[in-house]
Structures are given as structure tokens and as C-alpha cells.
């Protein structure tokens with residue numbers, strides 16, 4: 001009998017892991033049905049047995065899809081009991097990062113990530129979707145990949161190839177405003193309804209669907225439905241190139257120089273600035289001719305900046321203000337909500353962390369820019385300090 005060990009092999013069993021990695025991951029969808037023994041520990045999680053069990057065990061806010069658009073891009077966060085009432089009014093509920101509250105889910109998530117040879121930069125997280133009868137997600141595509149385990153009830157899925165954009169970097173919901181960053185590489189217009197070549201898949205308790213990034217999909221619960229998603233945003237080549245180049249160029253004083261004049265109204269100043277930039281690009285293209293991909297990657301990964309709580313600072317977190325007593329004296333800072341949650345986590349966390357750890361945990365701090373700003377503020381306040389960590 002197959003042993004029930006958390007991980008991708010158990011999630012897709014009895015299909016073989018090596019076949020999945022060869023023929024499906026990361027580009028071709030995959031589905032398997034049946035109340036398979038290997039996923040029983042997930043299917044039998046007491047917290048996922050009903051909407052009531054979920055709400056009663058949930059210590060956090062819940063996202064509720066608003067009826068006007070009926071998608072997670074238009075949802076509000078509220079306490080569990082209010083969300084439960086809205087579920088009775090036929091609204092979808094979304095429970096973010098259950099792995100933080102139910103450790104056994106975290107063990108599966110971590111093992112699946114490792115089975116797919118991904119680092120934490122892939123932003124692993126779980127999501128539980130609770131949908132009343134007839135509700136689900138509007139047609140859309142995602143920039144991330146999803147493994148969906150149907151836990152309770154049934155859900156009808158429609159999937160279709162995306163002929164407008166391959167490997168999108170942004171999520172998009174059909175008939176909503178197209179995000180500007182999709183425009184340069186998408187074939188417009190996007191369809192207004194699911195393409196005719198959609199396929200229909202009905203997930204029943206124990207069914208597992210692997211949904212690659214970019215496919216059009218839409219869902220509809222057939223009766224009450226609870227499903228558990230394992231979600232990853234694997235890095236693209238762009239991610240590695242930008243990271244390697246940033247690392248390489250930042251060690252060169254010419255590239256660190258202020259890019260003055262590029263946006264100048266004075267045509268002579270602007271021309272000189274463009275000439276300077278073109279000289280830098282020429283020299284970079286020469287350097288890249290001899291660049292070794294392995295060295296570029298290793299250098300950039302090895303010099304990743306991580307942070308830790310500054311041990312000499314004493315931090316006390318109030319409802320709206322944090323007081324920090326450090327060698328520099330006493331400082332009081334006003335806190336907004338995401339920053340307060342982040343601080344509480346930092347104060348409890350004894351290990352090193354980086355920006356991707358924060359993006360994974362704090363969904364209101366969901367862009368590199370917001371996280372960088374938060375980290376800079378915390379460094380400035382002497383609460384954390386950067387550490388160059390060799391991985």
C-alpha cells in the first residue's frame with residue numbers, strides 16, 4: 001500500500017511523479033479523480049469539513065467576493081462571523097494562507113514546493129475557497145500555477161487555451177480593464193466569453209487539478225464546495241536576469257552614478273545623457289559576451305540581502321504606535337495595519353528573512369516596492385538590520 005507522505009507524489013497518486021514532471025509540469029494541465037488514500041490527511045482535516053468548521057477554526061479575517069464583480073480582485077476583508085453571514089447570502093469566501101494556522105497544510109506546501117525544485121521566491125501559499133451553490137470564479141487567467149484539491153462538494157471547471165497571451169506576468173479577469181503591463185505582449189482584444197474550445201472538468205472530493213499559469217478558466221460550485229489550492233509563482237528568466245544584472249551593475253561605479261539629464265527639457269543635456277547611457281550599454285554588451293550564466297546566478301543568489309531583528313533594540317508594539325528604544329534613543333512611530341502585522345511577525349521571528357518571505361505572508365504588502373519601503377522604514381527605525389547572507 002502506498003504510504004501517505006505529504007508531497008506532490010501523494011497529491012497526484014497513483015500518477016507517477018516523474019511522468020508528471022516530464023509531461024505536465026509546468027505547462028500542461030493535469031487532472032486525477034477519486035477519494036485517493038494518499039490525500040486522505042488533507043481531505044479529512046477537521047477544519048475543512050464544512051463551512052461552519054472552517055469559520056469556527058479560523059482565527060483571521062476572511063475575504064468575501066463582492067457580488068457586483070464576483071471575483072477576488074473585488075473583495076473585502078472582514079471578520080469570520082460577518083463573512084459567514086454573507087456566505088449564506090450566496091457570496092464566495094476566500095481564506096488566505098491556511099498553512100499559517102493549520103500546520104499540517106504547511107508541511108504539504110513546503111514539500112510540494114521542494115518536489116518542484118522551487119525556492120521561496122516562488123511565493124508558495126495556500127488558499128481555501130468556500131463557494132455556495134452556483135458560485136465560483138468568473139473567467140480569468142492567472143500569472144501563477146495552481147494545484148487544486150477538491151475537499152468537499154463538487155465544482156465544475158471550464159479550461160481553455162489562451163490564444164491572446166502566453167506566460168502572462170499579471171492576472172486578468174475577462175471583461176475587466178486590461179492591466180497596462182499586459183498590453184505590450186498581449187494579442188487584443190481579449191475574448192468576452194469562454195472560448196469555444198473550452199473543456200469541462202467536474203472536480204469531486206479527492207480530485208486534483210493542476211492548472212498551469214495563463215489558461216483561461218472559470219468555475220461554478222455544484223452544491224456547497226470547499227477546495228484547497230496550493231499556489232506558486234515560479235520565477236521567470238526575467239527575474240533571474242534582473243537579479244543578476246542588478247547585482248553585477250551595482251558593483252560598478254559608472255552604473256551607480258545618478259542618471260541625470262535623461263528627462264531634461266534641455267536638448268543638449270538630454271543628448272549627452274543618452275550618449276552616456278548608450279556608452280554604458282555598449283560596454284555591458286561586451287561584458288555579457290563573456291559572461292558565464294552560472295557565475296552570474298551564483299553571485300546574485302549569494303549576495304541576496306536578508307534581514308534580522310536588531311537584537312539591541314527594544315520594541316514595544318501598541319495599537320497604533322510602536323516605541324523603539326535603541327542606541328539612538330527612543331523613537332515612536334505611527335503604524336498602519338499591514339506594518340503592525342509585519343512588526344508582530346518580525347518580533348516573533350528569530351530567523352533571517354527576505355522580501356519574498358514578507359510578500360508570501362502579508363498580502364497587503366504584495367509588491368516589491370511596498371515591501372522595500374516597509375523594510376527601509378524598519379531599518380531606519382533600528383528595528384531590523386540587513387545581513388548579507390550566503391545561501
Ligand SMILES: [Fe+2]
Nearest residue numbers: 137140141142
Ligand atoms: Fe484562477
